[in-house]
Amino acid sequence: MPSTPAKTPRLTGEALHAGYESRRVLDGVDLAVAEGQLTVLLGPNGSGKSTLLKTLARTLTPSAGRVCLDGQDIHRRNTREVAQRLGILPQGPSAPEGLTVRQLVGMGRFPHRRLWRQDAERDARAIHAAMAYTDVAAFAERSVDALSGGQRQRCWIAMVLAQETDLILLDEPTTFLDLKVQVDLLELLSRLAHEHGRTLLLVLHDLNLAAAYADRLVMMRDGRIVTSGTPRDVFTATHLKGVFDLDARVLEDPETGSPICVPTPRRGARPSARPASPTVDRRCIS
Amino acid sequence: MLNHRVSRVAGLLLGLALVAAAFVASVMLGTTEIAPPTFAQALMHYDPSRVAHIIIHTERLPRAVIAALVGASLAIAGALMQTMTRNPLASPGILGINAGAMFFVVIAVSLLPLHTPAEYVWAALLGALVAACLVVVLSRGRQGELSPLRVVLAGVAITAMFVSFSQGLLIIDRQSFESVLYWLAGSVSGRELSLVVPLLPLFGGALLLCALLVRHANALMLGDDMVKGLGMRAGTIKLLLGLVVILLAGSSVALAGMIGFVGLIVPHMARGLFGVDHRWLLPACALLGASLLLLADVASRFLMPPQDVPVGVMTALIGTPFFIYLARSKQA
Ligand SMILES: Nc1ncnc2c1ncn2[C@@H]1O[C@H](COP(=O)(O)OP(=O)(O)O)[C@@H](O)[C@H]1O
Ligand SMILES: [Mg+2]
Numbered sequence: 001m002p003s004t005p006a007k008t009p010r011l012t013g014e015a016l017h018a019g020y021e022s023r024r025v026l027d028g029v030d031l032a033v034a035e036g037q038l039t040v041l042l043g044p045n046g047s048g049k050s051t052l053l054k055t056l057a058r059t060l061t062p063s064a065g066r067v068c069l070d071g072q073d074i075h076r077r078n079t080r081e082v083a084q085r086l087g088i089l090p091q092g093p094s095a096p097e098g099l100t101v102r103q104l105v106g107m108g109r110f111p112h113r114r115l116w117r118q119d120a121e122r123d124a125r126a127i128h129a130a131m132a133y134t135d136v137a138a139f140a141e142r143s144v145d146a147l148s149g150g151q152r153q154r155c156w157i158a159m160v161l162a163q164e165t166d167l168i169l170l171d172e173p174t175t176f177l178d179l180k181v182q183v184d185l186l187e188l189l190s191r192l193a194h195e196h197g198r199t200l201l202l203v204l205h206d207l208n209l210a211a212a213y214a215d216r217l218v219m220m221r222d223g224r225i226v227t228s229g230t231p232r233d234v235f236t237a238t239h240l241k242g243v244f245d246l247d248a249r250v251l252e253d254p255e256t257g258s259p260i261c262v263p264t265p266r267r268g269a270r271p272s273a274r275p276a277s278p279t280v281d282r283r284c285i286s
Numbered sequence: 287m288l289n290h291r292v293s294r295v296a297g298l299l300l301g302l303a304l305v306a307a308a309f310v311a312s313v314m315l316g317t318t319e320i321a322p323p324t325f326a327q328a329l330m331h332y333d334p335s336r337v338a339h340i341i342i343h344t345e346r347l348p349r350a351v352i353a354a355l356v357g358a359s360l361a362i363a364g365a366l367m368q369t370m371t372r373n374p375l376a377s378p379g380i381l382g383i384n385a386g387a388m389f390f391v392v393i394a395v396s397l398l399p400l401h402t403p404a405e406y407v408w409a410a411l412l413g414a415l416v417a418a419c420l421v422v423v424l425s426r427g428r429q430g431e432l433s434p435l436r437v438v439l440a441g442v443a444i445t446a447m448f449v450s451f452s453q454g455l456l457i458i459d460r461q462s463f464e465s466v467l468y469w470l471a472g473s474v475s476g477r478e479l480s481l482v483v484p485l486l487p488l489f490g491g492a493l494l495l496c497a498l499l500v501r502h503a504n505a506l507m508l509g510d511d512m513v514k515g516l517g518m519r520a521g522t523i524k525l526l527l528g529l530v531v532i533l534l535a536g537s538s539v540a541l542a543g544m545i546g547f548v549g550l551i552v553p554h555m556a557r558g559l560f561g562v563d564h565r566w567l568l569p570a571c572a573l574l575g576a577s578l579l580l581l582a583d584v585a586s587r588f589l590m591p592p593q594d595v596p597v598g599v600m601t602a603l604i605g606t607p608f609f610i611y612l613a614r615s616k617q618a
Contacts, residue, residue, distance in 0.1 A: 080518075082517060083515065083517025084517070087515065090512060093508065095507070096372070096507040098557060098561055098562045099507065099562050099563075103562075110517065113501070163516070
């Protein structure tokens with residue numbers, strides 16, 4: 001795990017209250033997204049993770065509090081200029097039937113285009129680089145809706161990468177994928193942060209993967225942040241119980257040292273022929 | 287699907303050739319057949335003493351021009367509506383835009399002293415706007431999203447309402463009845479070229495605005511959150527594209543009445559051939575829509591000769607099975 005360089009955060013939320021017509025969701029959230037790191041937002045379903053991400057990305061307007069990007073209120077900035085610095089992938093995006101991978105990735109170039117001034121060469125370079133990085137170039141001309149879940153997710157990430165933003169917010173980019181595909185994607189995303197200096201904020205569902213890949217964890221419940229910090233500090237049995245209402249023991253991966261949770265089944269829920277010791281690779285899903 | 291740039295360009299050129307062929311066929315074929323040399327002569331050296339020249343100038347040529355213009359406009363309007371509502375069943379006919387424009391035209395013709403398209407096109411545009419607002423208000427969910435089912439239901443209800451209002455008005459006002467009834471079914475005949483010309487700026491303006499917004503239309507396909515994330519205003523884009531739709535559909539109705547199904551089926555054909563990118567899709571819609579309406583109009587002359595069947599009847603004949611097919615395949 002790389003050490004924490006103390007750069008000033010460029011994206012911050014202060015005392016955020018936000019929600020929808022029918023209900024209030026965020027209830028006073030303060031958050032500073034650490035620069036050049038991979039931050040993971042965890043919390044049970046409905047705890048407001050997506051709402052927080054949308055508010056930080058200015059696609060949802062907070063009812064109180066403010067989001068600052070580079071020291072300026074994000075809602076007062078030109079939305080196109082914001083889109084040149086901050087990219088967001090909402091939860092469960094859907095591409096229309098027949099849209100090709102190349103067309104989708106190309107849409108990431110919107111914020112950099114103007115009617116009267118377009119840099120076609122730079123666009124092409126960015127699209128090419130994004131497709132190469134996410135390894136989707138092989139099926140560039142195929143329809144996005146005809147790909148497998150993992151391939152499709154890589155295409156969406158390629159679109160956000162083509163946007164060439166320093167800040168990248170991704171809402172559940174790995175949900176519904178096979179474990180191996182999730183791991184590959186997280187490797188890719190963590191390289192983005194650690195080798196390319198991008199700042200990433202992800203919502204993940206898988207606790208152990210989050211603990212393994214995150215530089216920082218932020219845990220939410222009922223529209224508030226319960227705790228945040230490095231996985232070692234905050235990924236504890238107490239917090240898992242408090243945030244997810246999950247009974248689990250937290251062990252340490254002997255190789256990497258990152259914490260791992262193993263849910264403890266209640267009496268009666270255990271299989272009758274129980275192995276002598278719990279296997280380490282058992283995953284717990286919130 | 288045509289995947290490569292070269293094949294797409296070739297496809298568009300073929301489409302252009304199809305429009306040209308259909309246009310010539312529309313001028314030549316009918317109860318009085320006209321030979322190609324006569325057509326060329328009538329265009330270059332108009333001789334008002336020759337019957338064939340008069341037929342070409344007062345009937346065939348305007349008819350072909352209107353069919354091409356209206357066919358292209360309705361197809362583009364349909365494609366934009368399908369993109370905006372993310373609903374494959376959307377079109378100016380199905381969502382009641384045409385019916386709204388028609389009703390206001392009927393009011394203008396029967397209650398107000400407005401008689402040429404250039405005079406009552408404003409009524410048609412107003413009617414299209416009213417109908418569009420009604421659809422949006424009636425089918426909006428709590429989060430402001432347009433549910434696909436509710437949009438279509440609202441459209442059907444609005445269409446039924448405006449059509450019966452129009453019929454009611456016409457029954458009261460017997461004088462306009464004859465001329466307008468025929469046209470209520472959708473027809474491209476019986477207009478002179480000089481009546482079309484004043485409407486051209488409206489079509490031109492709409493197409494220009496549309497050309498400026500093609501990329502934005504592409505982004506709309508990804509959903510509003512994505513559009514905002516990419517630094518665009520989804521609401522503004524929809525408003526402007528809605529304006530394009532209203533201009534195209536309203537002006538079309540002012541010229542040719544209620545012609546259904548072109549706006550529904552052509553975008554699907556064009557998407558099947560050229561894909562979903564609006565930079566290709568919209569030109570393809572224009573070419574295919576123009577061809578379809580030109581050919582439907584030619585066919586309508588031979589359906590029950592010597593009677594001219596309104597072309598709207600013809601497009602309904604082609605379009606209804608397609609609509610049922612589409613509704614069924616999207617359900618599965
Ligand atoms: N568009 C919406 N309109 C109304 N309520 C919503 C909307 N999106 C989410 N909610 C509600 O807000 C709460 C928080 O949702 P969300 O932020 O999506 O949670 P999470 O991403 O953590 O699962 C939930 O109770 C959800 O039902
Ligand atoms: Mg969510």
